[in-house]
Amino acid sequence: MSPSQPTVLVVDDEPAQRDLLSYNLESSGFRVIEAADGEEALMLLAEDSPDLVVLDWMLPSVSGIEVCRQIKSRAETRNLPIIMISARADEGDRVRGLETGADDYVTKPYSVAELMARVRSQLRRTRPATVxxxxxxxxxxxxxxxxxxxxxxxxxxxxxxxxxxxxxxxxxxxxxxxxxxxxxxxxxxxxxxxxxxxxxxxxxxxxxxxxxxxxxxxxxxxxxxxxxx
The missing domain is CATH 1.10.10.10 (Winged helix-like DNA-binding domain superfamily/Winged helix DNA-binding domain)
Structure with missing residues (x-):
């Protein structure tokens, strides 16, 4: 007997990164759906109801920043937690990501254990029973x-x-x-x-x-x- 399994949407155009994130999330008890670009991510958001998004900044077609902006501009997804991942480590980029609506910002390379802790931290705020x-x-x-x-x-x-x-x-x-x-x-x-x-x-x-x-x-x-x- 357990609370319903939380769903995490992983958005990254690099298959190896998606596989790594998905494996660790599923091993931690999360259901995972994947998107390889921004357009697919927005489509999946309309079809599914994820509890959290792990979003890469650099994406083909629609950038991670734009995906983040669209998620936070819609009433039905405004409170959806977003953890943005980026190789951009400058303070200005971090500020831009957070001001666009990201709830957390992680720079590459990152510790998988730390990222899992950040995921649980965000879910503790929005779906506390699952953690x-x-x-x-x-x-x-x-x-x-x-x-x-x-x-x-x-x-x-x-x-x-x-x-x-x-x-x-x-x-x-x-x-x-x-x-x-x-x-x-x-x-x-x-x-x-x-x-x-x-x-x-x-x-x-x-x-x-x-x-x-x-x-x-x-x-x-x-x-x-x-x-x-």
Whole structure:
């Protein structure tokens, strides 16, 4: 039982660099999608919903700086963390990358171990459950590292899917998630699941959260989806 696997988009035109990054990310438990240039990266962003982008500055067709600018200019991807990688080590280049919207800037050559730490640091901010953080909402505590959930200090029994649903809700309390978004986040795009399955597991989550009493914290938003609180 674990939180849903975070997805990292690796954008680099050098196959050896992509392979190195992908291997280390997958070994660290991340799902990886790859793009060889800026145009492909923007296309994949529209098709998939990555949780973080590792982006090379020097790319054919559309530069990494332009990809970064476009990501940060769109409301739906504005909060997507970007780690920019570049051989440009000058302070001016670093400042330009960060001012364009990059959340972190790593110069080549870099330590793979350090880069993995930076990836986890960014995900700790946007998807804390995936890196073992403890989440709290009202009287509910979710310990992502030990996969335990408590409400009013009493342990709750949740199935794996219900745990992933709850971790998704608790990462962004108040956000309304559509059934399709929950399918992508909790089940993944590689698995076909009918949207009605979401309703079934939401029902199981509600029952689990109220097994010791208390009000149902999961809110149904008619025509839109579900939210916590």
């Amino acid at each position: 073992g953080e403890t989440l709290e909402f009202e009287d509910i505590i979710l310990d992502a590292e030990s996969y335990k959930v408590f409400r009013a200090e009493k342990p709750l029994k949740l199935g794996p899917t219900e745990f992933r649903l709850l971790s998704t809700f608790m990462e962004k309390p108040g956000r309304v998630w559509s059934r399709e978004q929950l399918l992508d986040r909790v089940w993944g795009r590689d698995i076909y699941v009918d949207t009605r399955t979401v309703d079934v597991h939401i029902g199981r989550l509600r029952k689990a959260l109220c097994q010791h009493g208390g009000e149902d914290p999961v809110r149904t938003v008619r025509g839109a989806g579900y939210a916590l609180g």
